[in-house]
Amino acid sequence: MTDILEVARQQVLHDGTGLTEAQALECLELPDDRLDDLLQLAHEVRMRWCGPEVEVEGIVSVKTGGCPEDCHFCSQSGLFASPVRAAWLDIPSLVKAAVETAATGATEFCIVAAVRGPDARLMAQMREGVAAIKEAVDIQVAASLGMLTQEQVDELADMGIHRYNHNLETAKSYFPNVVTTHTWEERWETLRMVGAAGMEVCCGGIVGMGETNAQRAEFAAQLAVLEPDEVPLNFLNPRPGTPFGDLPVLAATEALKIVATFRLALPRTILRFAGGREITLGDLAARGVEGGINAVIVGNYLTTLGRPATEDLAMLSDLKMPIKALSQTL
Amino acid sequence: MIAVYCGRCGEPRESGHPACDRAMELEPPRYCPACRRRMVVQIVPTGWHARCSEHGELTG
């Protein structure tokens, strides 16, 4: 049998065609002693099809907690006995967060709300907040507000939201094990409208929720059909009080295989390290950035803390990877 | 403020909470250490603040 990494070298690195679902599964099932080869190839693919720049982003929660949905990993669902209480961020604090994010060299600032979809109050807050940010600082504003109607898609595009995040979270076949209050297809529909309206599509998910390698490969293949501009990869950080609160943290080797495989399945996407990387990878984060990752979230997350931005920026400088500048993204 | 309760699990601090202490390196407190009320916590990229209706604000 031909070695999958030989096949991938020709198909993905040279021809730019992502792995199929079956090929992705083969990569995920490679033994640990092939991990270095897998990461090396993923790195070459990233350099060839994306270049050396790393996109830096900061995120902030404008409405925290009290969400009516039941995503089993999420401490912001109001349906679980999670200690996270509802909170709203005011506009001056939102602008301050954007200014501080830009000061790190980040080109993206993503405003996130824990909702099924936005209501009139949240849309009004967004309109005012985005205008105030654009007045104060030069940074691209992204948003993640759940499922949208066509009118809301148009309104966000009109506000100048440049990228919209909505994660499919996991493979279609595993989604009912993770969320029961809405469907994978409903999420897909929002993503379709976002792309059609000309906003960049950001869609990823969380690994380590009990899904199989076959389902990880399925998810990678489903993302490849969607062709998102960005794929944020989260690693489950089990949250107290949630249905997934007692799941084990992914092994670092397994997490790195997933990173590299997603790069090989999605050669041109912006593949971002998102939540859970600290507890999953610890000091091995740099291996992911040399194994297919080309974007990071700096600073804190929505309900948990990250490393200080300065540490990540120092890591990128050690790796001789330049930070993507605003002029390259406009 | 004397930490009578664990900021992560809200239980009395009289015994040690090594797992909570480790976890709290990467998460803000959720329970007021003085009265164990759940606090309203806001995280921003560069920090966080947590407010107890009785005991005021903690920041980090």
Ligand code: SF4
């Ligand atoms: S919709 Fe978002 S905020 Fe609400 S429970 Fe699901 S992941 Fe959490």
Ligand SMILES: [Zn+2]
């Ligand atoms: Zn505790």
Ligand SMILES: [Zn+2]
């Ligand atoms: Zn208190």
